[in-house]
Amino acid sequence: MKPAAFTYHRAHDVREAVELLTELGDEAKILAGGQSLAPMMNFRLARPSALVDITRVPGLDYLRHDADGLRIGALTTHRAVETAGVPDGFRVLPRAARWVGHYPIRCRGTFGGSIAHGDPTSEWCLLAVLLEAGIVLRGPRGRREVPATEFFHGFFATAAEPDEMIVEIRFPGAAPRAALTEFAQRQGDFAVVAAAVSLTIEDGVCSAARLVLGGVDPQPAVVDADQALVGRSANETTWRAAGELAAESIDPPSDGHGSGAYRKRLAATLVSRAFTEAATS
Amino acid sequence: MKDVHLISLSVNGNEHELVVESRRTLADMLRHDLGYTGTHLGCEHGICGACTILLDDQPVRACLVFGVQADGCEVRTVEGLADGDQLSDLQQAFSDRHGLQCGFCTPGFLMLAEAYLSEADSSADPESVREAMASNLCRCTGYQGIVEAVCDVARSRHPAGST
Ligand SMILES: Cc1cc2nc3c(=O)[nH]c(=O)nc-3n(C[C@H](O)[C@H](O)[C@H](O)COP(=O)(O)OP(=O)(O)OC[C@H]3O[C@@H](n4cnc5c(N)ncnc54)[C@H](O)[C@@H]3O)c2cc1C
Ligand code: FES
Numbered sequence: 164m165k166p167a168a169f170t171y172h173r174a175h176d177v178r179e180a181v182e183l184l185t186e187l188g189d190e191a192k193i194l195a196g197g198q199s200l201a202p203m204m205n206f207r208l209a210r211p212s213a214l215v216d217i218t219r220v221p222g223l224d225y226l227r228h229d230a231d232g233l234r235i236g237a238l239t240t241h242r243a244v245e246t247a248g249v250p251d252g253f254r255v256l257p258r259a260a261r262w263v264g265h266y267p268i269r270c271r272g273t274f275g276g277s278i279a280h281g282d283p284t285s286e287w288c289l290l291a292v293l294l295e296a297g298i299v300l301r302g303p304r305g306r307r308e309v310p311a312t313e314f315f316h317g318f319f320a321t322a323a324e325p326d327e328m329i330v331e332i333r334f335p336g337a338a339p340r341a342a343l344t345e346f347a348q349r350q351g352d353f354a355v356v357a358a359a360v361s362l363t364i365e366d367g368v369c370s371a372a373r374l375v376l377g378g379v380d381p382q383p384a385v386v387d388a389d390q391a392l393v394g395r396s397a398n399e400t401t402w403r404a405a406g407e408l409a410a411e412s413i414d415p416p417s418d419g420h421g422s423g424a425y426r427k428r429l430a431a432t433l434v435s436r437a438f439t440e441a442a443t444s
Numbered sequence: 445m446k447d448v449h450l451i452s453l454s455v456n457g458n459e460h461e462l463v464v465e466s467r468r469t470l471a472d473m474l475r476h477d478l479g480y481t482g483t484h485l486g487c488e489h490g491i492c493g494a495c496t497i498l499l500d501d502q503p504v505r506a507c508l509v510f511g512v513q514a515d516g517c518e519v520r521t522v523e524g525l526a527d528g529d530q531l532s533d534l535q536q537a538f539s540d541r542h543g544l545q546c547g548f549c550t551p552g553f554l555m556l557a558e559a560y561l562s563e564a565d566s567s568a569d570p571e572s573v574r575e576a577m578a579s580n581l582c583r584c585t586g587y588q589g590i591v592e593a594v595c596d597v598a599r600s601r602h603p604a605g606s607t
């Protein structure tokens with residue numbers, strides 16, 4: 164298992180990375196942590212003609228909190244998110260990090276790489292959609308920000324053009340009551356089904372909620388379970404009803420990891436678990 | 445035409461300069477070009493962890509990094525652990541606790557454990573050791589001996605009360 168031949172180019176800043184992508188054409192790819200791209204190349208599922216290595220671009224690994232929310236630089240590793248102190252309203256990010264692969268994968272893999280890769284069970288993709296993050300891109304036509312809710316087009320396709328680079332993910336609003344939970348066959352594996360939720364509770368009553376599922380659609384799926392949630396008491400019965408409603412409203416695929424019916428049961432359980440966790444977080 | 449690059453790196457403190465093809469993984473470069481055959485390759489796609497090494501002190505799977513990316517970096521492999529015939533404390537603990545049988549996975553586990561231990565403190569409990577070690581696969585031991593060996597070393601390197 165060896166990758167096909169390619170030419171290697173090291174970018175020293177964002178501008179150079181974008182120039183290289185433009186110059187090298189559509190068959191060129193960015194190389195970040197390599198934790199998704201390198202396995203695909205070793206399997207020859209991916210055969211880029213050229214790689215633009217951005218791992219040495221300085222100034223892209225940061226978690227910064229300001230008036231516009233929490234900004235995460237594209238080269239911030241999963242491990243940095245796991246161990247960095249983040250402001251209270253964003254604690255769901257470090258809590259979810261432990262679901263992302265294993266310790267060495269988290270030391271090397273990057274936040275921007277996960278978003279660019281767009282796996283439908285990726286924890287960061289789910290949380291970006293849940294918390295309505297903005298994906299900040301730089302390309303030959305300048306800088307633009309795409310809402311995460313419009314970024315993922317299914318089966319590893321995204322709104323990013325081949326000559327664009329993700330530079331930052333911006334989480335605009337705090338979500339003090341949010342949680343992500345999932346089921347995978349082994350610890351560290353990609354989830355079979357994952358559920359990410361956020362909640363607002365006022366005087367013991369759920370006044371707003373948001374729910375995103377992974378592993379049930381080719382991209383993170385926003386599921387409307389308001390009917391079972393909004394205006395109801397913030398308790399176990401409500402969370403369980405929300406899980407049942409969510410399971411009813413999805414039609415997940417069957418594959419080697421589980422049938423559609425099994426995924427529905429998983430979704431019901433994981434959604435109610437996630438709401439329980441969010442309510443107590 | 446082959447895309448080749450002249451790079452330099454240090455492996456276990458030894459300086460090397462070599463010409464490497466872009467597609468060469470760091471694992472293959474270490475084994476075939478530099479002779480550090482202690483780093484093993486199992487799956488070559490990031491699942492088994494047999495190829496784990498330290499790249500600038502970070503644990504990485506050497507099958508998922510290209511050799512050319514190690515230009516200017518410090519690499520540590522299993523060959524750097526023992527001092528001559530004297531096993532390191534971690535290697536001795538693996539032996540004492542039966543943390544290996546065939547030994548194929550051992551170099552990867554040792555380097556993974558080195559990274560873990562450099563961050564851990566005396567509070568390293570079996571649960572967190574087990575979670576970290578879950579990154580790598582072992583077909584022989586059933587993991588118990590590996591977890592015990594790492595816990596032993598966590599305790600001896602960070603006696604309770606010290607930081
Ligand atoms: C054993 C194992 C288990 C894993 N388990 C999980 C898991 O449970 N959950 C999970 O989410 N992930 C998991 N991963 C994948 C891991 O999280 C990767 O780190 C991540 O998917 C990709 O990030 P990367 O930095 O490694 O990107 P790379 O692999 O370098 O790149 C991935 C893709 O994104 C593109 N890209 C990267 N950065 C940018 C950028 N800044 N701008 C534009 N395009 C870019 C590349 O061109 C490539 O197409 C696992 C990986 C392994 C090997
Ligand atoms: S050989 Fe690198 S992870 Fe298996």
Ligand code: FES
Nearest residue numbers: 545547582583584
């Ligand atoms: S000792 Fe044989 S695979 Fe681990």
